[in-house]
Every structure is written in structure tokens, then in C-alpha cells.
Amino acid sequence: MDYRVAQDCQDIAEKCRLDRLNGAAKLLEVIDVQAGSPPGKDPVIGTFYRTISDAVVCGDESVIKLLGDVVAQRPDLPPASLANLMFRAVQSQLLFTKDGYPHGYETKRKWKEYIMKLTDDVSFYSELLATLERNTTTTKYQRYLPPLSLITTLCPYKDVSVADLGCGGDLGFPGIIIRESFAEFTDNTGGFVTDATRFEKLGRIQLYAVDKEHPLSDVAISWRFACSYYPSEIIDGEDRREKEFEARIRVGKVGQRFIQADITEPSFPALFGDKRVDFVTILTTLYQLPDSLKVKAISNAKKLLEDDGTIIVQDFFSKDPKNPSGFDTNINWSGPNSYNTFVLSSHTRWMPLHVLGWNGGRCTEVWKGEDFDEFISKFVS
Ligand SMILES: C[S@@+](CC[C@H](N)C(=O)[O-])C[C@H]1O[C@@H](n2cnc3c(N)ncnc32)[C@H](O)[C@@H]1O
Numbered sequence: 001m002d003y004r005v006a007q008d009c010q011d012i013a014e015k016c017r018l019d020r021l022n023g024a025a026k027l028l029e030v031i032d033v034q035a036g037s038p039p040g041k042d043p044v045i046g047t048f049y050r051t052i053s054d055a056v057v058c059g060d061e062s063v064i065k066l067l068g069d070v071v072a073q074r075p076d077l078p079p080a081s082l083a084n085l086m087f088r089a090v091q092s093q094l095l096f097t098k099d100g101y102p103h104g105y106e107t108k109r110k111w112k113e114y115i116m117k118l119t120d121d122v123s124f125y126s127e128l129l130a131t132l133e134r135n136t137t138t139t140k141y142q143r144y145l146p147p148l149s150l151i152t153t154l155c156p157y158k159d160v161s162v163a164d165l166g167c168g169g170d171l172g173f174p175g176i177i178i179r180e181s182f183a184e185f186t187d188n189t190g191g192f193v194t195d196a197t198r199f200e201k202l203g204r205i206q207l208y209a210v211d212k213e214h215p216l217s218d219v220a221i222s223w224r225f226a227c228s229y230y231p232s233e234i235i236d237g238e239d240r241r242e243k244e245f246e247a248r249i250r251v252g253k254v255g256q257r258f259i260q261a262d263i264t265e266p267s268f269p270a271l272f273g274d275k276r277v278d279f280v281t282i283l284t285t286l287y288q289l290p291d292s293l294k295v296k297a298i299s300n301a302k303k304l305l306e307d308d309g310t311i312i313v314q315d316f317f318s319k320d321p322k323n324p325s326g327f328d329t330n331i332n333w334s335g336p337n338s339y340n341t342f343v344l345s346s347h348t349r350w351m352p353l354h355v356l357g358w359n360g361g362r363c364t365e366v367w368k369g370e371d372f373d374e375f376i377s378k379f380v381s
Pocket of ligand 1: 135136137138139140141143165166167168169210211212213261262263264282283284285288
């Protein structure tokens with residue numbers, strides 16, 4: 001493959017005749033944007049997306065077909081989620097082949113080799129497409145800092161019950177229960193999130209962790225690994241640090257209940273019987289669902305709540321009152337307010353209040369959300 005540099009091309013749509021992309025034009029748009037600003041500013045991901053984008057611009061038929069097949073495999077997913085899932089499926093393949101990945105993959109040459117193998121080898125190709133049937137899964141402990149702040153703000157010194165829907169590896173609340181500390185972050189909220197007494201203010205948590213996949217199945221563990229790290233984090237040894245963390249969590253894990261279920265199914269709330277919870281958290285999960293299923297998951301979450309209960313949604317969304325789910329998924333996945341924390345309850349008439357805005361799914365910098373003051377006056381003052 002001899003790709004020209006994409007920047008030369010003023011009008012990508014025209015140059016690569018997007019009509020041949022079989023509906024993958026929106027995916028290509030996201031890939032092209034993320035080639036310039038990849039998640040986590042990761043150079044390996046950026047170069048992967050750039051190589052794909054340049055190949056399409058240069059009319060590489062096999063890559064155009066690949067994008068069409070990727071979309072055909074998951075027509076239900078918004079383009080940003082699909083671009084992320086596509087990279088995760090690729091990373092899963094490369095981690096399995098153990099040829100030194102991610103070292104060396106900051107270069108287009110290395111990615112071209114991979115893409116050539118992928119598009120030439122039928123079984124490698126179908127394996128990738130089959131992996132796309134999965135949903136990405138992770139558990140980033142840092143993402144549980146915002147719910148902890150909200151829970152201890154709303155119910156300081158009280159015992160609470162929580163259902164964590166889409167718990168992934170089920171490490172978040174178990175980590176909180178054993179008072180595992182969070183990583184450093186920059187707080188631009190005037191100290192709302194930086195609260196040194198947050199663990200003091202935390203009562204006991206009765207936890208119900210829910211996911212479609214069992215967090216400890218072998219397949220789930222290896223897929224979670226592929227989904228959990230940016231390549232640069234694997235190079236930095238972040239994966240080893242997180243494994244040690246996970247070992248501490250598993251040891252300290254007592255009395256929690258895991259429920260394997262699809263949170264969008266009408267029968268899901270019945271699994272809780274008469275039990276109602278104070279908080280339902282749905283973190284980094286709704287983005288994986290089409291709008292109609294987001295609405296179903298939120299409606300099920302309401303059914304699990306005590307009358308005065310609160311739903312905490314945190315995701316790559318902005319608010320969209322016109323959308324039946326209340327959310328807009330078309331936002332950039334990095335930068336201020338790319339990953340946001342919302343609160344919904346009867347006090348908000350079940351519309352999301354945007355309380356906190358984060359700089360991405362790693363939660364290393366936070367700002368007040370657009371409804372922060374309303375949240376404080378409705379729930380705290
Ligand atoms: C990206 S992980 C999020 C894990 C954790 N909450 C976090 O924020 O780090 C999303 C999880 O949602 C789960 N999931 C997606 N759709 C689901 C559904 N319909 N029912 C139950 N779990 C679902 C996936 O299996 C995956 O483990």
C-alpha cells in the first residue's frame with residue numbers, strides 16, 4: 001500500500017467517494033478526527049486511525065470494505081463507540097498474537113503490516129468481525145470517584161444501597177468499600193470533588209453489581225484487558241499496577257451480590273424482587289446502547305429505586321432534552337466536558353442534571369457541570 005498523506009486532501013468526502021463506504025462515512029469521520037486527537041492522546045491509537053483514514057483517502061478497496069463490514073457488524077452503535085470498539089478488537093488480536101505489541105506501533109509502517117495481514121487472511125478478518133459483536137468492557141476505578149462524591153454529598157454518614165448497572169470487572173464499589181484511594185486529579189469545582197473527608201462521610205454500602213457478562217469468566221478477563229488500557233499505559237506498566245489493585249479488591253470483597261443480567265430487558269427489575277435501592281449508577285455503559293435501549297435501561301433503573309432514590313449516569317454524553325433518552329452521544333471523547341456526570345431523580349423530573357464535566361474517561365480533571373448550581377440548590381442547600 002502506498003498511502004498519500006491525508007492532510008493533502010481538502011475534501012475527504014469527495015476524494016474517496018464516500019458513497020462506496022456503504023454507510024461507513026460517519027465512522028470514517030470519527031476515525032479522521034480521532035487520528036488528530038486520539039483518546040488519551042495515545043500515539044499508537046492516533047497512528048492506527050491515521051493509517052486507516054489515509055488508506056481510505058487513497059482509495060484502498062480492502063480498507064473501504066473493512067469499514068463497511070465493521071458498520072454492517074454493529075449498525076446499532078453510534079460511530080464514536082464503533083471507532084473505539086474497532087480499535088479494542090484490533091488491540092485484542094494483537095495482544096493475543098504477542099509480537100511485541102504495542103511496542104513499535106507508533107509508526108504507520110507497523111500498522112500497514114497489520115492491516116495487510118488482516119485484509120489478506122480470511123480467518124484473521126472474520127475473527128476481528130466476530131470480536132466486534134462484543135461490547136467494550138473495563139472498570140476504571142477512578143470513574144467511581146464522582147459517584148462517591150455525590151453519594152457522600154447526598155447521604156453523608158448514612159448506610160446506602162447501590163445497584164451498579166454495567167459494573168464491568170466489578171471493581172468500582174468494592175474498591176470504595178475497602179477505602180482504596182483514588183489517583184490525583186485536578187479539581188476546578190472549587191473543592192466539591194476534592195473532599196479529604198469523603199471516606200469518613202461514607203456509611204456502609206449494600207451493593208448489587210449487575211452486568212451481562214460475569215466479571216470473572218476467562219473470556220471476560222482477557223477482553224477486559226484489551227479494552228482497559230491505552231497502548232501507552234501498557235508500555236508504562238499501568239496494567240501491572242492495576243492487576244495488583246484488582247488482587248486487593250478481590251481479597252477484600254465480602255458480601256456483595258453479582259447479578260448477571262441484561263439491564264434493558266423488561267424482566268430485569270423483577271430480579272430484585274421487593275428490594276429497592278437508594279442509588280442506581282450507570283457508568284460508561286449507556287453509550288454502548290442504541291437510543292431506544294438507553295430509554296429502557298433508564299426506565300428499569302427507575303423501577304429499582306426507593307421513592308427518594310437517585311440515578312447517577314456518567315458517560316460520553318451531553319444533555320439533549322429533545323432526545324427521548326435525555327442525552328446526546330455526538331461529542332468528542334476527550335477534552336473538557338467529554339465525559340460527564342449526571343443526576344436524575346423525581347426532583348429533576350427524571351431529566352438529567354449535568355453536575356460534573358470531566359476531561360475524559362480517565363477522570364483526571366473536573367469542572368462544574370452546566371447544572372452544578374441547580375444541583376446544589378435542589379439537593380444540598
Ligand atoms: C465500559 S464497561 C463500564 C464498566 C464500569 N461501569 C466503568 O465505568 O468503568 C460497560 C459494561 O456494560 C456492560 N453492558 C453493556 N450493555 C449491557 C446490558 N444491556 N446489560 C448489562 N450490562 C451491559 C458491558 O458488558 C460492560 O461490562
